[in-house]
Amino acid sequence: DAGVTQSPTHLIKTRGQQVTLRCSPISGHKSVSWYQQVLGQGPQFIFQYYEKEERGRGNFPDRFSARQFPNYSSELNVNALLLGDSALYLCASSRDWGDTQYFGPGTRLTVL
Amino acid sequence: DAKTTQPPSMDCAEGRAANLPCNHSTISGNEYVYWYRQIHSQGPQYIIHGLKNNETNEMASLIITEDRKSSTLILPHATLRDTAVYYCIVRVAAGLVNNNAGNMLTFGGGTRLMVKP
Numbered sequence A: 001d002a003g004v005t006q007s008p009t010h011l012i013k014t015r016g017q018q019v020t021l022r023c024s025p026i027s028g029h030k031s032v033s034w035y036q037q038v039l040g041q042g043p044q045f046i047f048q049y050y051e052k053e054e055r056g057r058g059n060f061p062d063r064f065s066a067r068q069f070p071n072y073s074s075e076l077n078v079n080a081l082l083l084g085d086s087a088l089y090l091c092a093s094s095r096d097w098g099d100t101q102y103f104g105p106g107t108r109l110t111v112l
Numbered sequence B: 001d002a003k004t005t006q007p008p009s010m011d012c013a014e015g016r017a018a019n020l021p022c023n024h025s026t027i028s029g030n031e032y033v034y035w036y037r038q039i040h041s042q043g044p045q046y047i048i049h050g051l052k053n054n055e056t057n058e059m060a061s062l063i064i065t066e067d068r069k070s071s072t073l074i075l076p077h078a079t080l081r082d083t084a085v086y087y088c089i090v091r092v093a094a095g096l097v098n099n100n101a102g103n104m105l106t107f108g109g110g111t112r113l114m115v116k117p
Helices: none
Strands: A005-007 A010-013 A019-024 A031-037 A044-050 A053-057 A064-068 A074-078 A087-094 A107-111 B009-013 B018-023 B031-038 B045-050 B061-064 B070-075 B084-092 B111-116
Touching (some): A005 A087, A019 A107, A044 A064, A044 A074, A074 A087, B009 B018, B018 B031, B018 B111, B031 B061, B070 B084
Parallel strands (some): B009 B111
Antiparallel strands (some): A019 A074, A031 A044, B031 B045, B084 B111
């Protein structure tokens, strides 16, 4: 079975721009979570969606938003990019609310 | 969620067992212990989890002390491909997740395991 997939693999943006990252969960998984991992640190929770509804939000500014589609795929949007938004963005899916989360390979975002 | 403490780094000889400790002295009765690992620049990989009984799967064994205040992840025969950062995470059981808090995983610094030839 295919794992969690994310696109694009790498992305380079400039300050002030907007970016959309995409995630497809494992087939049959209804929940998607997003994490940000800055170089040298552990992943930090951004959002969790379950059955297309936001079920949790981490300590991130309103520039960060996300949504989940009827097919359970998800998008993470970041507006007005800052240099500090440069990070590996990770998507994780779980079969149901509270189940084990399985991570994708991540999207490496570089903001210049 | 309870906080975990792990040594920042460990070395292990190839072919030997790697024993990675984790302290979680404030763990609650409804919290699971999860282990993930992250090989350089890849997404974290789920390894194993448990509540109070010892667990074993094809990747590793998880030993949880009787008082549940600490645990050890055991890789029985470490290989060079096991070199990674290993994260120990404590997370509340699914049915008791606070909707406002979400179902997040809280990652600490982890243990950087270096398997040497």
